[in-house]
Amino acid sequence: MTDQQPAIRLTGLTKEFGAVTAVDHVDLEIAAGEFFSMLGPSGSGKTTVLRLIAGFEQPTSGTIELFGEDVTKRAPFDRDVNTVFQDYALFPHMSVLENVAYGLRVRGIGRKERNERARRALASVRLEQMGDRKPSQLSGGQRQRVALARATVVQPKVLLLDEPLGALDLKLREQMQVELKEIQRDLGITFIFVTHDQEEALTLSDRIAVFNNGRIEQLGTPAELYERPASRFVADFVGTSNLFDDSVSQQLLGRAGLHSVRPEKMTVGSGETGDDVHNAPGTVVETIYLGSGIRIVVDLDAGTRVSVLEQNDRHRVHDDERGDRVVVTWHDADVIALATPVSVTDAAAAAST
Amino acid sequence: MTTNAPTRHPLPARRADFGRKGSAFLATHPRARLALLLTAPLFWLVVVYIVALVLLLITAFWSVDSFTGQVRTEWTLDNIIKVLTGSLYQTVTLRTIGVALAVTIIDVLLALPIAFYMAKVATPRMQRILVIMVLTPLWASYLVKAYAWRSVLSQDGILEWLVSPFGGHTPGYGLPATIITLSYLWLPYVILPIYAGLERVPDSLLEASADLGGRTWPTIRHVVFPLVLPAIIAGTIFSFSLSLGDYITVNIVGGASQMLGNLVYTNVGAANNLPLASAIALIPIVIIFGYLFLVRRTGALDNL
Numbered sequence: 001m002t003d004q005q006p007a008i009r010l011t012g013l014t015k016e017f018g019a020v021t022a023v024d025h026v027d028l029e030i031a032a033g034e035f036f037s038m039l040g041p042s043g044s045g046k047t048t049v050l051r052l053i054a055g056f057e058q059p060t061s062g063t064i065e066l067f068g069e070d071v072t073k074r075a076p077f078d079r080d081v082n083t084v085f086q087d088y089a090l091f092p093h094m095s096v097l098e099n100v101a102y103g104l105r106v107r108g109i110g111r112k113e114r115n116e117r118a119r120r121a122l123a124s125v126r127l128e129q130m131g132d133r134k135p136s137q138l139s140g141g142q143r144q145r146v147a148l149a150r151a152t153v154v155q156p157k158v159l160l161l162d163e164p165l166g167a168l169d170l171k172l173r174e175q176m177q178v179e180l181k182e183i184q185r186d187l188g189i190t191f192i193f194v195t196h197d198q199e200e201a202l203t204l205s206d207r208i209a210v211f212n213n214g215r216i217e218q219l220g221t222p223a224e225l226y227e228r229p230a231s232r233f234v235a236d237f238v239g240t241s242n243l244f245d246d247s248v249s250q251q252l253l254g255r256a257g258l259h260s261v262r263p264e265k266m267t268v269g270s271g272e273t274g275d276d277v278h279n280a281p282g283t284v285v286e287t288i289y290l291g292s293g294i295r296i297v298v299d300l301d302a303g304t305r306v307s308v309l310e311q312n313d314r315h316r317v318h319d320d321e322r323g324d325r326v327v328v329t330w331h332d333a334d335v336i337a338l339a340t341p342v343s344v345t346d347a348a349a350a351a352s353t
Numbered sequence: 354m355t356t357n358a359p360t361r362h363p364l365p366a367r368r369a370d371f372g373r374k375g376s377a378f379l380a381t382h383p384r385a386r387l388a389l390l391l392t393a394p395l396f397w398l399v400v401v402y403i404v405a406l407v408l409l410l411i412t413a414f415w416s417v418d419s420f421t422g423q424v425r426t427e428w429t430l431d432n433i434i435k436v437l438t439g440s441l442y443q444t445v446t447l448r449t450i451g452v453a454l455a456v457t458i459i460d461v462l463l464a465l466p467i468a469f470y471m472a473k474v475a476t477p478r479m480q481r482i483l484v485i486m487v488l489t490p491l492w493a494s495y496l497v498k499a500y501a502w503r504s505v506l507s508q509d510g511i512l513e514w515l516v517s518p519f520g521g522h523t524p525g526y527g528l529p530a531t532i533i534t535l536s537y538l539w540l541p542y543v544i545l546p547i548y549a550g551l552e553r554v555p556d557s558l559l560e561a562s563a564d565l566g567g568r569t570w571p572t573i574r575h576v577v578f579p580l581v582l583p584a585i586i587a588g589t590i591f592s593f594s595l596s597l598g599d600y601i602t603v604n605i606v607g608g609a610s611q612m613l614g615n616l617v618y619t620n621v622g623a624a625n626n627l628p629l630a631s632a633i634a635l636i637p638i639v640i641i642f643g644y645l646f647l648v649r650r651t652g653a654l655d656n657l
Contacts, residue, residue: 056560076563083564089557093579102575103565154565 005068007032007158007190008053013062015048022048024214025062030158030192030207032067035184037193037201040211041237046194049211050160053192054083067157077106081158082151086166088143090135096146097122097131103154121153122146124183141172148183158190165200177203198238202226210234226262232338235260242266242306243338251302252280258338263309265334268296268326276332282306284324296320298328413631422625432632442616446636449612452532452603453596459536460543460592461585468544469577472551473559484548487541495538499605502534506606526608534602539595543588550584551577586648593644597637613637 006029015023023045030036038046051057053064055076063072071079082103090099097118098105104114122128125145135143144164151159164180165173181204184191195201201208202222210217210225210233218230229235232243241260244252249259273279282300289312296308308328320326367373379386416429436442471483490498505511506523513523524530554577562572600614613636620630 054560054564056563075568076560077566077568081564083561085557085561087555087557089555089561091558091561091576102562102567106562106565106567106571106575150565 005032006030006065007034007067008192009065009068010049010053011063011065013049013052013064014060015045015052015057016060021214023052023059026214026216028209028216028219030190032190033188035181035191035193035204035206037195037205037208038211039195039198039201039208039238040217041196044211045214046196046209046211047162048214050083050162050192050194053158054081054160055079080156081160082154082156083160083162084144084147084151084164086162086164088135088147088164090143090146090150092135094134095131096127096133096135096138099135099146100131100150100153102150107154118149118153121149124152124186125149125179140168141176144168144176145179148180152183152187152189156189158192159184159187161191161193163195164193165195165197173200180204202238208238210237212237227336229260229336230339232258232260235336235338240307241336242304244304248300248302248304252278252300253332253335260336260338261306261330261334262336263295263307266306266308266328266330267310268298268308268320268328270329271327272329278330278332278335280328282326282328284320284322284326286322287320296326298326300328409631409634412628413635415628417626417628424627432629433635435629436632436636442633442636445611445613445616448528448610449597449614449637450640452528452535452612453593455532456535456539456596457543457589457592459532460540461547461589463536463540464543464547464588465585468547468551471544471548472554473556487544487548491541496601496605498538499534499602502530502537503606506530506533526606528607528610530606530608531603531610531612534606535596535599536592538602539592542591542595546584546587546591547581550581550587554580590644590648594637594641597640 008028008030010026010028013023013026013028014021026045026049028049038049040046048057052059055071055074055078059072063070065071066080090096091102094102097115100121101114101118104117109117119128119131122131125148127142127145127149130138130142130146135146138146144167147164161180165176168176177200180191180193193201193204202225205222207219207221208225209219212233218225218234220228225234225238229238229241235241235243240263242263244259244261246256246258249255249257253259268284280300280302282298282302284296285299285305286295286297288295288297291312293312294310296310297305298308299305306328379389412424413432414428414430416425416427416431417423418425467483467487471480471487475483503526506526507513508523508525510523516522524533558576558580559572562576567575598614600612600618603610603612603615613633616633617630620626620633
């Protein structure tokens with residue numbers, strides 16, 4: 001069952017930079033052929049995990065296995081993983097073709113063959129006409145594709161992508177997301193994608209690991225993360241959430257604990273009633289027109305502010321204005337119970353004992 | 354909602370004083386601005402620098418009356434022909450070029466690893482310390498440093514004391530001593546441009562090379578070296594041209610050896626032949642122009 005080996009297995013992976021623990025005992029298995037995303041705010045340790053897998057950093061402790069083989073102590077050039085860098089890191093003094101052929105050149109493959117293979121790789125990202133140009137003559141999106149061709153031409157087992165779309169504008173980014181997904185499907189190799197953009201992660205990934213403070217906060221499919229966030233952090237970071245703390249939950253839901261409701265699961269003034277329906281009166285603070293939808297911010301009388309997202313469809317008849325009294329409605333089935341957060345002091349106390 | 358209104362702090366009223374009028378004039382007259390900016394440096398460059406150089410050139414085509422010792426302002430090619438064909442001048446020219454080349458090669462070989470360590474390995478704190486250490490010798494007088502080397506290299510100097518237990522000997526005074534001393538003197542001028550050049554190579558390029566399978570040597574050869582070559586050449590322009598014109602170091606540690614600078618010095622002083630001195634001085638100028646012409650295409654001149 002060798003093909004059942006995970007592409008990447010991290011065991012107790014820890015990286016300390018002086019007094020700072022960037023990665024804190026991370027255990028993770030990534031299946032072969034998976035589009036896997038590591039999502040988190042800056043400083044959450046996701047990029048460090050990527051750099052540890054690539055070999056640019058040495059872990060303080062823990063191991064990294066690539067298809068069952070321990071590569072923890074290997075140099076980057078001895079690992080069958082390749083990286084698409086955030087700034088693309090194209091060699092400015094080489095032509096596009098030379099850039100793509102570089103990995104073959106340092107492996108001692110003859111000029112004729114390596115240029116042939118590099119041309120094919122360029123064609124796969126639709127840049128076959130650009131081979132003679134210098135990277136500086138390309139647009140951001142084209143450079144991104146060259147970086148992709150350069151990393152895939154050496155046929156890695158795992159491709160690491162470090163916020164590769166971060167520098168592109170919105171339209172191009174959406175277009176590249178589709179292309180990335182297609183390329184991954186064509187090549188059939190494992191993609192490990194680092195991003196701080198939750199929408200991007202939800203769009204692209206088979207599975208996502210949400211990082212916070214050097215640990216994996218939650219691991220799951222996009223739907224699992226969005227529909228059933230396990231903690232306040234995930235609920236807040238993945239999508240937007242209306243969070244109800246303990247006292248607000250008591251008033252609105254009649255039970256204790258931390259809860260969240262997604263803005264699109266709430267309506268304003270629908271007049272719905274029933275056993276599993278919650279109605280809460282409040283005052284409109286702001287109505288924001290978004291084009292495809294309308295966001296209504298309401299201060300509930302229960303003492304919390306919620307954001308309601310309504311579709312901009314023909315059924316929307318009312319125009320709520322600032323100061324209007326309204327009733328916000330949601331179903332009990334859409335209420336997500338969140339685990340009580342472990343406060344930082346508790347965690348520190350637990351660690352010191 | 355008066356409580357939320359921000360308190361306004363009135364700005365002082367604008368005064369119509371002379372400085373303001375002058376600024377307004379300059380703001381609307383770009384040519385006047387440019388003139389004010391460039392008059393002084395252009396005066397310096399044209400009158401003090403270029404005119405002096407041209408006078409030197411012209412002097413080379415004059416001669417000296419051997420009887421009165423006065424400069425005769427009649428055009429003659431005698432000095433140029435003498436410098437080009439005289440075996441003394443040819444020998445000294447070749448020797449000077451040899452010394453300058455040796456100094457340049459030694460400096461580049463020493464500067465590359467130091468600069469690489471400074472730019473890519475050292476911590477930011479260590480980086481600052483090293484930059485200061487490289488710059489500090491430049492504050493000391495040239496003469497003091499040359500005489501320090503004279504003492505180090507003397508027959509009973511530190512070098513002899515250090516290497517004699519291992520059967521070595523100080524090279525004494527001569528061309529090797531000149532090369533050692535000049536290499537020392539110009540090393541900072543070679544380290545700094547190479548360091549600056551390496552600083553501009555992003556770390557991610559080195560990582561990308563390693564990531565794609567490039568070990569240390571291929572990475573240096575295919576990525577680092579081509580990118581810092583202009584900076585290396587910029588450094589060699591300093592060490593090469595400074596060595597070509599030097600005559601003090603060779604006087605202090607060179608023993609009986611002469612370089613072009615010494616010939617200029619004796620002809621201006623003892624021989625009282627300014628035109629011949631000018632003609633000799635043209636040799637390093639021509640060589641440097643040739644060198645600059647060669648390296649122009651590498652983009653090194655953008656790195657100076």
